[in-house]
Amino acid sequence: MIYIIQNYWQAFLYSDGYNMTGLAMTLWLLVISCAIGFCMAVPLAVARNARNPLIWGPVWFYTFIFRGSPLYVQLLVIYTGVYSLDVVQHNALLNAFFRQGIDCTILAFALNTGAYTTEIFAGAIKDTSFGEVDAGRSLGMSRVTLYRRIILPSALRRALPVYSNEVILMLHSTTLAFTATVPDILKVANDANSATYNSFAAFGLAALIYLCVSFTLIYGFRRAERHFLAFLQP
Amino acid sequence: MLDLAGYGPQIWAGTIVTVELSVLSLLVSFALGLVGASAKLSKNRYVSGMATVYTTIIRGVPDLVLMLLLFYSLQIWLNDATDYFGINQINLDPFTSGVITLGFIYGAYFTETFRGAFMAVPKGQLEAARAFGMKPLLVFRRILFPQMMRYALPGLGNNWQVILKATALVSIIGLSDIIKATQDAGKGTFRMFYFSVLAGLVYLVLTTLSNGVLLLLERKYAVGVRKAVL
Numbered sequence: 001m002i003y004i005i006q007n008y009w010q011a012f013l014y015s016d017g018y019n020m021t022g023l024a025m026t027l028w029l030l031v032i033s034c035a036i037g038f039c040m041a042v043p044l045a046v047a048r049n050a051r052n053p054l055i056w057g058p059v060w061f062y063t064f065i066f067r068g069s070p071l072y073v074q075l076l077v078i079y080t081g082v083y084s085l086d087v088v089q090h091n092a093l094l095n096a097f098f099r100q101g102i103d104c105t106i107l108a109f110a111l112n113t114g115a116y117t118t119e120i121f122a123g124a125i126k127d128t129s130f131g132e133v134d135a136g137r138s139l140g141m142s143r144v145t146l147y148r149r150i151i152l153p154s155a156l157r158r159a160l161p162v163y164s165n166e167v168i169l170m171l172h173s174t175t176l177a178f179t180a181t182v183p184d185i186l187k188v189a190n191d192a193n194s195a196t197y198n199s200f201a202a203f204g205l206a207a208l209i210y211l212c213v214s215f216t217l218i219y220g221f222r223r224a225e226r227h228f229l230a231f232l233q234p
Numbered sequence: 235m236l237d238l239a240g241y242g243p244q245i246w247a248g249t250i251v252t253v254e255l256s257v258l259s260l261l262v263s264f265a266l267g268l269v270g271a272s273a274k275l276s277k278n279r280y281v282s283g284m285a286t287v288y289t290t291i292i293r294g295v296p297d298l299v300l301m302l303l304l305f306y307s308l309q310i311w312l313n314d315a316t317d318y319f320g321i322n323q324i325n326l327d328p329f330t331s332g333v334i335t336l337g338f339i340y341g342a343y344f345t346e347t348f349r350g351a352f353m354a355v356p357k358g359q360l361e362a363a364r365a366f367g368m369k370p371l372l373v374f375r376r377i378l379f380p381q382m383m384r385y386a387l388p389g390l391g392n393n394w395q396v397i398l399k400a401t402a403l404v405s406i407i408g409l410s411d412i413i414k415a416t417q418d419a420g421k422g423t424f425r426m427f428y429f430s431v432l433a434g435l436v437y438l439v440l441t442t443l444s445n446g447v448l449l450l451l452e453r454k455y456a457v458g459v460r461k462a463v464l
Contacts, residue, residue, distance in 0.1 A: 070402035
């Protein structure tokens with residue numbers, strides 16, 4: 001245990017001397033994929049509630065595919081599958097993108113969390129009370145203003161508790177990155193395990209770090225809920 | 235239609251392994267969840283404290299980390315135990331470790347689902363059952379369980395879908411499931427994309443089928459409940 005801490009603490013937290021590894025890498029993966037997923041999810045959630053089947057159909061299909069299959073399979077398709085296609089190998093730009101494990105990982109994570117987040121936000125938008133929309137319309141708001149001023153702010157607030165769950169599940173999913181050679185916390189633990197055969201200490205340390213991050217996130221979201229959902233408090 | 239390049243039998247066998255693994259893990263975690271929920275609602279402070287520690291730690295740590303931790307450590311602990319008692323070494327294969335670890339991990343999630351469902355059953359019903367002289371086990375079997383299942387089903391269905399998708403991780407610790415089979419086929423034929431997508435499709439079929447079954451189950455357990463007409 002002590003040996004692993006002494007030799008791997010830097011790698012576990014931020015760097016192995018050459019690259020960003022461990023906790024820093026995990027947090028970077030979490031932040032970037034959640035940010036991309038969030039930006040995709042807001043317009044897609046609006047589209048998911050559209051009346052035209054040509055608009056909500058494709059969005060439904062996207063969330064169905066990405067919520068119905070495991071993230072590991074999606075990562076395999078993007079990391080090993082897409083790169084084996086001739087089209088990708090003969091296109092310089094695509095080749096450079098899909099050759100990097102981290103690019104594929106971020107793409108897969110962002111698409112996956114985007115699908116779940118879309119459904120969460122779409123549900124919240126659907127639950128917007130009729131009166132609020134009516135009031136906005138009676139004031140002569142256009143569709144865009146209505147979404148920008150009334151529907152989205154209230155829907156995103158109400159979605160916060162469910163969204164926080166999704167972020168924590170995403171933190172747990174980032175562990176898959178190590179299968180695509182991305183040096184996150186689990187990769188460092190795996191290396192420490194292969195070097196020392198002290199499995200319990202190596203993976204136990206990783207588990208402890210993840211536990212700390214989970215608790216910090218839960219605490220942060222609870223503070224955010226107290227701030228943004230103050231109007232719902234009893 | 236489907237060109238499996240001779241890998242059909244392996245892929246079919248892998249699908250069976252995936253389904254078996256999910257069903258067995260579901261049974262283990264279901265049982266653990268019932269025990270955990272009873273422990274968490276217990277009046278004994280130590281028992282409920284232990285259950286709280288179990289659910290908090292398991293739900294705070296990623297399942298893949300726990301899986302690797304348990305997979306590698308279980309064998310070492312087991313070896314120590316068999317050495318101590320002087321019996322032959324027992325080898326844990328990936329399937330057994332997969333069932334144990336998935337069951338142990340998702341037992342924590344089931345504990346929370348069942349706890350909520352137990353609390354949703356009106357207290358008066360249990361008191362009435364006790365007043366009729368029913369023993370605790372009989373109360374559980376005749377009154378608590380049938381009614382709490384209705385409240386637990388949506389959460390249960392969710393957990394089942396998560397378990398089904400989590401079985402994909404067990405191929406990382408060396409189980410020859412659907413992922414392993416399709417990856418082998420892809421490597422053998424140089425058609426990684428095709429076979430990886432095939433694995434995804436198999437999972438999609440499984441999740442869609444189980445959605446249908448869940449709808450039927452929900453209808454069965456909602457018998458005699460009047461829905462509000464809006």
